[in-house]
Amino acid sequence: MGCLVDGPLTNELIGSLASMLREDKSCGGHSSFMGMVRADEEGGRTVRAIEYSAHGPMAEKSAAEISSEIKAQFDDVREVTIVHSTGIVEAGELSLLVLVSAGHRRQAMEACARTVELVKERLPVWKKEIYSDNTHNWRRNEPL
Amino acid sequence: MGCLVDGPLTNELIGSLASMLREDKSCGGHSSFMGMVRADEEGGRTVRAIEYSAHGPMAEKSAAEISSEIKAQFDDVREVTIVHSTGIVEAGELSLLVLVSAGHRRQAMEACARTVELVKERLPVWKKEIYSDNTHNWRRNEPL
Amino acid sequence: MAKVIFFGVLTDVAGTRVRHFNGAASVKELLLLIEGEYPEIIHYDYRIAVNNEFIDGDLPLSESDEVSFMPPFAGG
């Protein structure tokens, strides 16, 4: 599976990833982060959705590089999965999933947090917030 | 829902928790940790399953206390869910789920990691490893 | 007649999960009875809870009290 999917991350997608967890019985810990579109208030308007766009080939390459880099840095990590939405994702829907499996919990959690930061930093994805009054605004990520 | 469930954590359970994520549209990040029974080798034998037992009333109280404590410590955290198996959980099946929802990613991930440590420390649960040759051994948790 | 529940490895030490003990008016007296019955228990680490609350030191026991013997936790 590529790292980009069209539209919000569905329960089916998450369920199918959850089923795959059980394949490697040497993993003791799976850590995940899911990013959701918030219905933030911005100057009297509410965020209704985010429209994500991406540089497809560079996003796939970047996700693969992040995954290799994490595995090289965390020797107990077995699997790194990165999935990001493109297109419209309504408030309350999921747009990012990072899932890291490791032998033990510590590296699963640390590597997952690190992967999320690298995704924010390096995945060529852009977001346009769309408000309740149908105006829009290209957003930059706030620093952590 | 109480924090203890009988047997392994199923895809249905995980799916139903995933559906609940979308209820609070002010949450931007959901962080989860899932603990799985590893098919470890122990002196020529392989772990076939773990039998978990718990002090039911004290486990529920302890989970509720951990949840309140995390919310008090991390002001951006909205929801803390702790689910632990009792009874037999085979190798490759899940026995622990911690799920933390917060406004932003940082506290979601930090609070999730902290919750996992508190669960290991304070949830009155015990584990008996059952090996391929049907012998068994009560295990203590290794320090992090 | 206090109800005693053994957890984790202590169920193997006692050979049972639940037992009732007569004639213990305090935790200290109950401990003496239990150590008399299961001498190996002194080699084990454990904490005691009475009616779902951990206790330190002694406490008077009444008939309806439930006493839990709990080795170090090992969840997750």
Place this chain on the structure above:
Amino acid sequence: MAKVIFFGVLTDVAGTRVRHFNGAASVKELLLLIEGEYPEIIHYDYRIAVNNEFIDGDLPLSESDEVSFMPPFAGG
């Protein structure tokens, strides 16, 4: 005729996502054409990739090259 793709806010600046530019033999020449056409682009932060590789400085361009103009990423 290099193919130029604008990403993020730059699609609004250019009013389009994809455009072809004639007569630019290098990235530097292409930039001059683009800044002539969309003067506001100089106020924006962006990086340039040629054929899916980020570049720093100049590079000769051939007919079949694809040049991406990418503002700071904002995924997640």
